Amino acid sequence: MKKLDMREKLKNNGMKSTKHRVAILEILIKKDQPVSAENIFFDMQKMDVSINLSTVYRNLEALAEKGLVTKLSLSGDNRSVFEYNKMVHRHYLICLGCKKILAIEHCPIKSYEHQIEDETDYEIVGHKLDLYGYCPKCKKNNPGYQPKNSQD
């Protein structure tokens, strides 16, 4: 997506188009996986876009408010991560070794949700599924490692 398209997109969502917001969107779209506010902050410095960390947070919040960006908190890390919202339902595969996050688009949960709705009388509006494991590289370095809690 080009800069001009991003400026367009911001305006369509009733947001002023600033170089900061464009740069944040650029970074998120390029990465195509969840990143922390601090990471974005550093990437912007590398791009010679001077910005304050609190402005990163404010923009991420504004973008999330408009639905352009999604904020997630993945287990085991206290900080939030953000990704460009491609409007597709995704799950995440987090490597316990190098902490890399892989997005997965296939979702097996819909029928399970209906089943739980029937059992509990809740109205279920969504879910979050994260898988934890070791990527091919870390798998080699940690052969046979088993975490204490497979659900965590």
Place this chain on the structure above:
Amino acid sequence: MKKLDMREKLKNNGMKSTKHRVAILEILIKKDQPVSAENIFFDMQKMDVSINLSTVYRNLEALAEKGLVTKLSLSGDNRSVFEYNKMVHRHYLICLGCKKILAIEHCPIKSYEHQIEDETDYEIVGHKLDLYGYCPKCKKNNPGYQPKNSQD
């Protein structure tokens, strides 16, 4: 589970048995759902067990270290919650209205994990599935509400 059994359990896991630890286990077992450190702290005051919040954290960490307790961070809340580890695999159904957390023991994910292992060449060691929705009570108060991001 009786106090004596808990003292036993602590010792079997190489931990000193203190009134604080016993009380924390009592609370977690009674609740049978994830609670925050602060909640535990307040409950202990109600039980007339005087304790410092940092001791609650230290004990929860020690108990989690030994696998007696599980630490989880559920989306949308910055703070961690803890539950007694019944050694069963569980999922959580979080009410977006009243924030109540319901534990669900049926898990539909195993075969999905194998499929993802084949596709990605990762070694998957666990997963975390949280469902979000409205409990019967909150459902009535928020008819038709839809969150912006169903995956969050």
Place this chain on the structure above:
DNA sequence: ATGATTGCAAACGGTTTGCACCTAC
């Protein structure tokens, strides 16, 4: 011109830590 956005520094809230004292074993 006007309201939104920014940088800066200070506050915030959950969690952790250093240290002197205390307790279980």
Place this chain on the structure above:
DNA sequence: GTAGGTGCAAACCGTTTGCAATCAT
């Protein structure tokens, strides 16, 4: 007696906020 547990206060770290200056429209 000794290793480990505790209270207290202070530090920590990711995040938020108040305010005055600046920018997009």
